[in-house]
Amino acid sequence: MRVSLLEATSGPSRLEIEDGTRPDADSGSLRSAFGLRTKRMLRWALIAVFAAPTILSAVYYGLLAAPRYESETQFIVRGIHGNRAVPGLESLMQAIGIARSSDDSNVVLDYLGSRDAVSQLEAALPLRKFFGREEADVLSRFPRPLFGDSFERLYWYYGDRVKAVADPDTGIITIKAQAFRPEDAQAITRQLLSQAEVLVNGMNVRLETDTVRAAETVVAEATSAVMEAHDVVTRFRNAQAVVDPSQNAIAQLNTISDLSGQVDRVLAQIAESGKMAPSSPATVALKAKADALTAQIASEQKALAGPQSAVADKVSVYERLIL
Structure with missing residues (x-):
């Protein structure tokens, strides 16, 4: 492309292109062509992103997939x-x-x-x-x-x-x-x-085995505790020289009850004798018997419930050991 410089007598100088195309028209055409090319590329990109997978899936699952x-x-x-x-x-x-x-x-x-x-x-x-x-x-x-x-x-x-x-x-x-x-x-x-x-x-068998093993352990521990408690009870019996303090307490209660009955009968006799013969020597003897029985009852009650050596304390210790 050749460019010539022409001078005019009545106007400023200008540049002319020999083939008649202006520079601003040429740049506009380039921009238009680039825009069209970009649009085509975007169109094909959208087709590739959205349409191609669908088409490929349809071809595969419709024709190829077993x-x-x-x-x-x-x-x-x-x-x-x-x-x-x-x-x-x-x-x-x-x-x-x-x-x-x-x-x-x-x-x-x-x-x-x-x-x-x-x-x-x-x-x-x-x-x-x-x-x-x-x-x-x-x-x-x-x-x-x-x-x-x-x-x-x-x-x-x-x-x-x-x-x-x-x-x-x-x-x-x-x-x-x-x-x-x-x-x-x-x-x-x-x-x-x-x-x-x-x-x-297999899990159930292991659980059954563990359960049986745990039960056997509990039984062994309980057996050991029972034997130990039995030994403690035996030592207590030997130390206190008694087999069952509770039975001794029952026996003492029966004794106190019998003595109380005897005291009541003696007191009744004293009352009867006092009415019939107040100065009778038998009345003095009956009073002495009543005093002796009352003292015996007090002694039995003291032995049953009183100091630490009393039967009640022994019964309490024995019952805890048995429990």
């Missing part, structure tokens, strides 16, 4: 528990063994999603063969493209194909397994159910 079959099994965990005070109907249900245990259910759920469950499942079933059937499409079968067939990859694949959930209201655990053949999915759920049953039975 059918998968799902097997489902349900069960409820019934565990053995210690003696806990549970009121009402729940206590009755636990007594006959139909109450559910949320703690045991959580343990079973954790197990079903663990590597131990996958390891035992693989030992019992050809799990890799089930997940790598020839009728499966290349994106769904195991091992997946660009990934190996290690146990860790199998565990990840298992997590996509097997789900275990628990109903919080009923406690029912549901296992769902997907495979490319119906018999494969059914075999997986049956084996997982069997493994869960073995796990729960």
Whole structure:
């Protein structure tokens, strides 16, 4: 492009472009072209972000994806528990063994999603063969493209194909397994159910063993306490020279009762003699007998309840030892 300088006699100098295009018109055209290009790029970007995944998913699931079959099994965990005070109907249900245990259910759920469950499942079933059937499409079968067939990859694949959930209201655990053949999915759920049953039975056996062991410990401690108490009672009997202080107390009470009866009879005789023969020597003898009986009663009462060596104190110590 050539530019020439022209001079005019009646006006200022100016620049002219030989092909007749002005500079401001050229820059506007560039901006317009850039704007159109930007709009096209945004349009294709929106298509790529929103439309392409939908189209690809429709093509894959409509034309390429292999059918998968799902097997489902349900069960409820019934565990053995210690003696806990549970009121009402729940206590009755636990007594006959139909109450559910949320703690045991959580343990079973954790197990079903663990590597131990996958390891035992693989030992019992050809799990890799089930997940790598020839009728499966290349994106769904195991091992997946660009990934190996290690146990860790199998565990990840298992997590996509097997789900275990628990109903919080009923406690029912549901296992769902997907495979490319119906018999494969059914075999997986049956084996997982069997493994869960073995796990729960093992927990119950351990709980039973712990309960029996604890009961045996309590019995041994109680036996030791009884023997020790028996030795203490024997030492007490030897020290006090008495077999059963309570029986001695009963005997003393009977003695006091008999002596009181004798005193009453003697007093009656004294009263009768005083009316008939006040100066009779028999009256003096009866009064002496009554005084002797009264003194005997006081002595027996003092021995029964009084100082620390009294029978009542011995009975109290003896009863505490027996208790």
